[in-house]
Amino acid sequence: MPKIRSSADLRNNYNDISTFCHTYAEPVFITKNGKGDLAVMSIETYEEMVGRFELYGKLQEGLDDVAAGRTRPWAEVKAELAKRWEV
Structure with missing residues (x-):
């Protein structure tokens, strides 16, 4: 199941999202105003x-x-x- 977080979560909980991406090697989908906006993943x-x-x-x-x-x-x-x- 994809991990979905808001843009506010990305701003306020960057370290948690970064840790998740490195630990699970999968993207986190970031929403803006309730709609899909970005996919964030580790390098x-x-x-x-x-x-x-x-x-x-x-x-x-x-x-x-x-x-x-x-x-x-x-x-x-x-x-x-x-x-x-x-x-």
Whole structure:
């Protein structure tokens, strides 16, 4: 269940909200005049979320390459890499 606090709570109880975000690694939704306004989360949670989005983007690029036929056989790639690393 999402944690919902008012903007006055954010102003008056910042440390409690910060502790919650760091302890539970989930956002707190802040309301203003009874309506949703912000989502507050720890930097660690934010960075993890952004990293996940970047990973999903890279995975989608790979899936798009497969769908478009932009692939090469593993044996060919392996041979090319081995050639590059020869002394």
